[in-house]
Amino acid sequence: MAIREIEESDWLRLGRIGTGRDAILFSSPFCGTCKVAERMLEIADAAGVPVTLYKMNINFSPKLRDAWKISSVPCLVLLRNGEPVRFEYTMRSVDHLYKLLAEI
Numbered sequence: 001m002a003i004r005e006i007e008e009s010d011w012l013r014l015g016r017i018g019t020g021r022d023a024i025l026f027s028s029p030f031c032g033t034c035k036v037a038e039r040m041l042e043i044a045d046a047a048g049v050p051v052t053l054y055k056m057n058i059n060f061s062p063k064l065r066d067a068w069k070i071s072s073v074p075c076l077v078l079l080r081n082g083e084p085v086r087f088e089y090t091m092r093s094v095d096h097l098y099k100l101l102a103e104i
Helices: 008-014 032-046 062-067 094-103
Strands: 021-027 052-057 075-080 083-088
Touching: 008 052, 008 062, 021 032, 021 062, 032 052, 032 094, 075 094, 083 094
Parallel strands: 021 052
Antiparallel strands: 021 075, 075 083
């Protein structure tokens, strides 16, 4: 499954609380590091992580950015039952991301 691009309003409308494990990559379209992080997540996803992956433009996500205190991009927010359990700002390697996604 590919990384799904989602808008903040759509995410808030989903009501994901109590429905499993998700991860949202907050990024900016002009961020080169964000593009690398997205590619690494695509590879981890192709390897079969048991998580639904989303990506969201930080510039159009003020509610989540402020509520979760996201300080920079790329930021991978790992969620369990709709609640953030980890914020990962350093995308070290595909293996590292795969392990993070497999553990949540």
